[in-house]
Amino acid sequence: MSEKLTLIVTEDGSHSLYHESLKETYHSFHGAFKESIHVFMLYGLDAWLMRNPQKKPIRIFEVGFGTGLNAWLTLVWAEQNQIPVLYHTIEPFPLDEEIYSQLNYGDIDDGIFHYKPYLQRLHKANWNEGVVISEYFNMKKEQTTLEEVRLYPSDVVFFDAFAPSKQPELWTKDLLEKVSQQLNHGGALTTYCATGELKRNLRELGLTVETLPGPPGKKEMTRAWKP
Numbered sequence: 001m002s003e004k005l006t007l008i009v010t011e012d013g014s015h016s017l018y019h020e021s022l023k024e025t026y027h028s029f030h031g032a033f034k035e036s037i038h039v040f041m042l043y044g045l046d047a048w049l050m051r052n053p054q055k056k057p058i059r060i061f062e063v064g065f066g067t068g069l070n071a072w073l074t075l076v077w078a079e080q081n082q083i084p085v086l087y088h089t090i091e092p093f094p095l096d097e098e099i100y101s102q103l104n105y106g107d108i109d110d111g112i113f114h115y116k117p118y119l120q121r122l123h124k125a126n127w128n129e130g131v132v133i134s135e136y137f138n139m140k141k142e143q144t145t146l147e148e149v150r151l152y153p154s155d156v157v158f159f160d161a162f163a164p165s166k167q168p169e170l171w172t173k174d175l176l177e178k179v180s181q182q183l184n185h186g187g188a189l190t191t192y193c194a195t196g197e198l199k200r201n202l203r204e205l206g207l208t209v210e211t212l213p214g215p216p217g218k219k220e221m222t223r224a225w226k227p
């Protein structure tokens with residue numbers, strides 16, 4: 001996969017990236033910020049917390065660190081809720097500083113402006129080792145692929161790979177099984193994707209699958225719980 005990337009502005013004013021050779025954006029064109037809040041914070045972390053109010057820390061695994069938007073919003077969530085998070089994320093194609101230093105996520109919502117500097121800290125953090133980023137947020141960012149990574153047990157999985165139509169090799173039943181095997185009982189996998197094949201595969205792997213309303217511009221998304 002080549003890495004020719006262009007910075008774009010999505011409909012809620014937040015940045016995303018356009019991957020020229022895949023002809024695919026890193027987030028929904030209808031709003032990167034809104035999509036991440038909806039799919040991963042509200043239907044991921046908040047939903048998990050409602051079911052597991054006592055369990056700390058939360059262990060999160062993310063497929064595709066990319067712009068760092070999900071990681072950064074999770075850091076904000078962890079600090080605001082005072083819940084310790086251990087965040088494991090993978091990315092085979094880290095962004096250049098020239099790109100990540102332009103990302104405007106810290107300017108979208110005045111209420112969390114205070115956390116703006118942490119986005120750069122996430123990007124600058126050393127790869128392949130555990131790093132304390134803030135009081136409630138520890139991260140291990142690995143430069144590797146989903147195919148290669150050795151997973152830890154997790155409570156919440158942010159499955160944020162490029163769409164199955166663009167990168168089908170990341171949505172195979174084998175890779176979903178690899179991830180779901182490491183999902184703790186009571187844990188959830190959340191993704192913007194809502195294809196029938198994904199839901200069928202997750203069901204066949206023994207997960208309880210929900211189809212939920214999608215973020216702006218998207219009818220549906222998927223969340224799957226490990227019983």
Ligand SMILES: C[S@@+](CC[C@H](N)C(=O)[O-])C[C@H]1O[C@@H](n2cnc3c(N)ncnc32)[C@H](O)[C@@H]1O
Pocket residue numbers: 025026027063064065066067068069070090091092093144145146147160161162163170
């Ligand atoms: C849809 S983007 C989302 C990125 C990120 N979550 C964000 O908010 O910017 C998908 C990401 O998966 C990464 N990726 C590509 N191939 C991968 C692989 N084999 N394993 C893991 N991640 C991969 C891409 O480089 C890209 O950063």
